[in-house]
Amino acid sequence: MEEKKIIIAIDGHSSTGKSTVAKQLAKALGYIYVDTGAMYRAVSLYAMRKGYINESYFDQEALEKSLSDINIEFAINSKTGLAEVLLNGEIVEQEIRSLKVSKHVSKIAAVSMVRRKLVEQQKKMGVKKGIVMDGRDIGTVVFPDAELKLFMTATAKDRAERRYTELKERGENVTYEDVLKNVVNRDHIDSTRKDSPLRKAEDAIKIDNSNLTLEEQFEQILNLAKKAIKIG
Numbered sequence: 017m018e019e020k021k022i023i024i025a026i027d028g029h030s031s032t033g034k035s036t037v038a039k040q041l042a043k044a045l046g047y048i049y050v051d052t053g054a055m056y057r058a059v060s061l062y063a064m065r066k067g068y069i070n071e072s073y074f075d076q077e078a079l080e081k082s083l084s085d086i087n088i089e090f091a092i093n094s095k096t097g098l099a100e101v102l103l104n105g106e107i108v109e110q111e112i113r114s115l116k117v118s119k120h121v122s123k124i125a126a127v128s129m130v131r132r133k134l135v136e137q138q139k140k141m142g143v144k145k146g147i148v149m150d151g152r153d154i155g156t157v158v159f160p161d162a163e164l165k166l167f168m169t170a171t172a173k174d175r176a177e178r179r180y181t182e183l184k185e186r187g188e189n190v191t192y193e194d195v196l197k198n199v200v201n202r203d204h205i206d207s208t209r210k211d212s213p214l215r216k217a218e219d220a221i222k223i224d225n226s227n228l229t230l231e232e233q234f235e236q237i238l239n240l241a242k243k244a245i246k247i248g
């Protein structure tokens with residue numbers, strides 16, 4: 017008998033390692049992984065390139081008018097076996113992970129028309145189930161009926177340290193103070209926006225990974241997933 021497929025929704029604060037564990041989980045279960053944060057980052061990059069947003073300016077109306085010109089896809093990299101983000105046919109996987117994009121993504125994600133466009137795409141991706149999706153509103157808005165919902169968190173300090181190390185390893189010229197400021201700022205925007213604010217779904221299982229190793233966290237989440245698949 018074929019194992020029943022479920023939807024796994026992983027929400028939480030920025031830099032909690034949602035994408036890392038979601039990728040691991042999808043690979044272990046043979047599920048499709050969708051990084052919704054990457055979709056919002058791609059829209060942010062598009063807006064930056066068009067001059068719609070910078071440190072002191074945001075032309076929301078211009079972005080809304082050009083949403084139909086934005087096409088976001090995921091393609092498997094044949095060398096790594098991992099999904100990469102394509103913005104209008106161009107691979108932008110590395111560029112969207114930079115701190116300069118991170119500075120704008122929460123503001124872009126707070127725009128209702130942007131959320132509507134991307135949530136519609138995300139819902140379609142989950143029709144056949146067998147999917148692991150991470151973001152800010154997956155368990156509350158995109159898949160409120162997901163069989164397993166997780167909410168990941170950690171202290172701002174721990175998250176900033178991880179993000180800082182990650183960016184430095186990529187060769188970015190950043191300071192810890194700037195990274196911490198970005199983490200705190202994104203928390204505020206994500207939690208206070210009017211449209212689909214970041215919040216834990218009532219039936220989500222909270223995972224505080226401040227003091228967990230990546231291996232401990234993965235084992236804990238994999239066990240929860242296996243249990244949910246059995247029940248589901």
